Amino acid sequence: MKRKLFIHFVVILGYLLLTLLLTYPLILKIATHIPGGSFDALQNVWNLWWFKYAVVDLHSNPFYTNLIYHPTGVSLLFHTFNPFNAILSIPLQLILGLAASYNIIILFAFVAAGYGAYLLAKYITQNTAAAFIAGIIFTFSPSHFAHTAGGHLQVISIEWIPFYVLFFLKTIRESREINAFLAAFFFLLTLLCDFYCALYLACFSVLYLCYQFWTSKGQIASKEVMTRLVILAIAAAVLIAPIALPMLMELKYHISPSVETTLDGSADLLGFVTPSTLHPLLGPVAQNIAGKFTGNTAENTVFLGYTAVLIAMYSGLRVKEKDIRYWIFTALFFLVLSLGPVLHILGDTEFTAFKVRVPLPYLILYPLFSFTRVPARLIVMVMLSLSIVVAYGLKSLSQWIQNRSAGIALRLPALKPGKIGRGLPTQRLSRAVIMGLVFCAITFEYASFPLPLGKLAVPEMYRQIAAEEGDFALVELPRDYSYAQCQVSEYQYYQTIHRKKLVGGYVARNPSYALDFVYNTPVIRELNFPELPPDILRQDLSEVGLSLLNYYDVRYIILHRNYMTPEMFSKVDSFINDVLRTPLDDQDANRRRYRIIETGEPVAFLTLGNNWQGVEMWDGIPTRWMSNNATLFAIAPQPTEAEISFSAKSFQIETALEIFLNGKLLDSYQVDEAGKSISIPVNLLVGENVFTFSIPQGSTQPLDSGGRSVAFQEITLHVEGQEALMPVEIPVMPSVGEGANLIENPGFEVDDFGVPANWVKQGNPVYDKSGTNSYSGQAAVLVDEQNGYFFRLYVSGLTRYTLSHYAKGEVGGEKGRLQINWLDDSDNIVDVSIVVFTATTEYTRRSMTAVAPQEAVIAEVYVSTATAEDRIWYDDYELTVEVSP
Secondary structure, eight states, X not given: OHHHHHHHHHHHHHHHHHHHHHTTTGGGGTTTEEESOSTHHHHHHHHXXXXXXXXXXXXXXXXXXXXXXXXXXEEOTTSSOOHHHHHHHXXXXXXXXXXXXXXXXXXXXXXXXXXXXXXXXXXXXXXXHHHHHHHHHHHTXXXXXXXXXXXXXXXXXXXXXXXXXXXXHHHHHSOOTHHHHHHHHHHHHHHHHOHHHHHHHHHHHHHHHXXXXXXXXXXXXXXXXXXXXXXXXXXXXXXXXXXXHHHHHHGGGOOOOOXXXXXXXXXXXXXXXXXXXXXXXXXXXXXXXXXXXXXXXXXXXOOOOHHHHHHHHHHHHHOOOTTHHHHHHHHHHHHHHHTOSBOOBTTBOOBTTTTXXXXXXXXXXXXXXXXXXXXXXXXXXXXXXXXXXXXXXXXXXXXXXXXXXXXXXXXXXXXXXXXXTTTOOHHHHHHHHHHHHHHHHHHHHHOOOSOOEEEXXXXXXXXXXXXXXXXXXXXXXXXXXXXXXXXXXHHHHXXXXXXXXXXXXXXXXXXXXXXXXXXXXXXXXXXXXXXXXXXXBOOOHHHHHHXXXXXXXXEEEEEEGGGSOHHHHHHHHHIIIIISOOOEEEEOSSEEEEEOOOOSSOOOEEEEOSSEEEEEEETTEEEEEEOXXXXXXXXXXXXXXXXXEEEEEESSSOEEEEEEETTEEEEEEEEOTTOEEEEEEEEEOSEEEEEXXXXXXXXXXXXXXXXXXXEEEEEEEEETTOGGGSOOOOOOOOOGGGTOOOOSSTTSOSEETTEETTOEEESXXXXXXXXXXXXXXXXXXXEOSSSEEEEEEEOOTTOEXXXXXXXXXXXXXXXXXXXXXXEOTTSOEEEEEEEEEEOOSSOEEEEEEEEOOTTOOEEEEEEEESSTTOOEEEEEEEEEEEOOO
């Protein structure tokens, strides 16, 4: 027993020492730096802090927060929350602080994952050395390090996967019922780290049962085995129910991404044989290949290792044990699934001159995996299966050496009496040498150090905010990728210091309601999206702005100018100074902070609630379609007699429109295609008054399942003595129905420090302002598939858009494309519209018409080619929209 415990101690110590070595220099900066140091890493640091703050300080439910997405709050059920790590971090945070807690959890994940894979391989092969190397393959895989550098704490936390598999196998093979309960417990821990991995384990379990039923029907179908499996299923269901049931209820607020959204998250076929770009020696060479893969480094790093694959091939040929066939099949099954819906080779998904796509089995199983978005993460199951296959091979090799020791040519001169080899049989030394060589080869191939680290630092202005008393909110800008590579998660990390609320935020899965406040609330909307047209609410923001911000407890607006284009910064800064008349309070090299004045005489104002579609311009007038039961809020500082007025127009047929105020029916109107002007006297209560617009017969079908039945314009609140809220003149804008171009700087003429203003640069495209290569003006861009630009703008679902541009090839025959990616309000791609064309050497106008999907909120217009080999000049982009008259 003591010897067994000593072996376990040595194994764990070995994984710990390897972890400290291969994550170097993390251990030296454990209290000040974290791997990656930005975006997802900072979000996960916030996750740990929020869980501890909610449980220990606020005594509240950690799966819901109103510290972000103020004032509505947001559910964290589908957020990458990894509650197990959060719970583990609570005592660590109390003793060591946030950064050290985050890093210790990472180190623990590596050590525990290796030890779990060791226990699993040892149980299967009964070979200690082979099992130890299996643990190395699983826990030190390049994909594990890539996700560590990417800050994906939930993906790093794979430690409970092998423990579940171990006790799942024991449940089937052994008679003790405790194994079923332990398997259920480790399934729960896996779910609490990452629900993706819980789904993978469920899939693994079904595959294993099917395999056993096929090969050993009598054993798996026995009453005893089935009883234990039922116990496992019931125990797992009971354990996960407290989190799974709320997730099922929350699911209605989430839209599953389309198949197209998985393309960037799919593994590349050559990725399995391409070393990690983090490798200290092979990284620069690998980058030449991996740079062509789709997705980011964390997702497209799926290197299996040459040594591991060679030993696995040996296993497949020489090992006769029946179960190895299952592990080989499982490795191949998950490997094929990780390739996603279509084959990727060097980033290409279309092959031959006919642009043929090769469909893969993931398409069939997409309904099962649709919510996971990233097929490449299935590599974790590939590495687990591969580690077991390698363990089988090493065990077989070890037995072969033992049986054929006379034929082994490994006789070292040092093996003499009195030397270190004294007393060791030749075959033991031979096995040790073979295992040592395999260990060194795999460790070298998987090496990903020095691990990139980032320092956790907080600007002084946030420490000043932390010192202020009161419960108030901040507006931090910009909030997303619309304008620059904005590190939104930085704002939430700073919240761990100041603990004030944030308007907006960043979670992995935005419920449909999460951003309604940002999109629909005056002032907040203009601050976040200064390029958008006016909204349907007619009120003077210079008069109501401070009242609105005061009502929602906003004390500071902070502009991160390093994440904003000069044009955006100028627009927002002018709005703050000219409309809100808010003074500059503090600034540093990258930020400006404005303090909101508390108005002594608040006035009434309007904000939009839920169930409104995006703004459309109808002959220069802002218009929104309502979905059923759309809401409008009137905020009054005191009991007020007022009048609300608006114009309403139905789609196609006459429609009954019922209007409620605070749950009581005000009136009902028949609205037709000609439109109707409606005015209603109302008595407003102090605070929030809710208007609800209801269509008794439901939305018009089949145009829009979201309910495009009635369109609203010019909603106005008339309050006696409050003239500022009377209708104000709306400047006439070009009608989008008349072909107004929605793209700013369409000909790339405006230069913003070497990049066309308003366009986001990808890679290193050529930006030429000599006039030599332009169709009109002086500017044009030369791009290929990997080096180009894109432009983002807000759109309305189920609206027809036309995209056009002028293009010419350098030599003719190049393949170009017109491309629009349609994104929902969580920045998930819901559809892609692409037309591929063959370029000539003369500029030719190309056009494409597409209808935005119902859930589309954002369009990304791309300047790119069909393949990396094609190089095409582009000029004069145009995007127009056709609006129903």
